Amino acid sequence: MSDWDAELEDEEAGAVIRTVARQLKLWREAAGLTQPEFGALIGYGEELVSSVERRRRIPRPEYLDAADEALGANGRISAMKADLEEVRYPKKVRDVKRLEAEAVVISSYNNSIVDGLLQTGEYARAVFSARRPAFTADELERHVAARLARQEIINTTTAEPLFSFVLCESTLRRLIGGKMVMRGQLERLLEVAQLPNVDLQVLPLRSEDNSGLDGPFRLLKLKDGATVALSEAAFISRAFSSPRETNLGDMRYGIIRAQALTPRDSLALIEQVLGET
DSSP, X not given: OOTTOGGGTOHHHHHHHHHHHHHHHHHHHHTTOOHHHHHHHHTOOHHXXXXXXXXXXXXXXXXXXXXXXXXTOTTTTTTHHHHHHHHTSOHHHHHHHHHHHTEEEEEEEESSSOOGGGOOHHHHHHHHHTOSSOOOHXXXXXXXXXXXXXXXXXXXXXXXXXXXXXXXXXXXXXXXXXXXXXHHHHHHHHHHTTSTTEEEEEEOTTOSOOTTTTOOEEEEEETTSOEEEEEEETTEEEEEOSHHHHHHHHHHHHHHHHHSOOHHHHHHHHHHHHHHO
């Protein structure tokens, strides 16, 4: 069944997509157009028009703009683009994005891949392409777009949130996507590390101490003073907010930072790996 199916998404997304699909169908029928006629008018096939109205596909912004113009809706159909923008992404991504928007400090440790907030589009695509069973082409593009959309929070000139990233050296040397993709990713790390609200550290492979062997995790300190810990493993993602769990996460992250290279030495190592790639 299609990953775009609203019924499989979640209640929030399903409600929005049902409303948009119903409105599009009502506007089309009010204009006296069949699905093939409407598709021809806006430059899309009958199958896509049918899939949108049956909630099996989420209409893209250009589809809504074309429908708005063809049906003389004077912006009322195009206005639904904002409603669809967030629910276009998986629920887990939307939930994390909302938490990140409320964070004043975001800390992340990863020993498998580069943190999603730091990934280039090519690197993200290579990561999702490695998944088995494989994503469909639509699912792949959807996940890549969702990951890049989260990065809006770090591509900013504001002082908040503060970011602290610790990457295991293995994430720099693992040739995900091939040499050219990794070169672009390493260059991206060097670029982001120059931002005044970003600290980037590398935990070197030569280090005998590594308190991050249990796997990647993130800590988000929110504006209301609460802390949320996020942990991901195969087949499961978990969020923790109890003081006991978040304090343990905070302690572990502090130890990992102490075991890692300084930001200055970390940049030197990234530049070295870039030269070797």
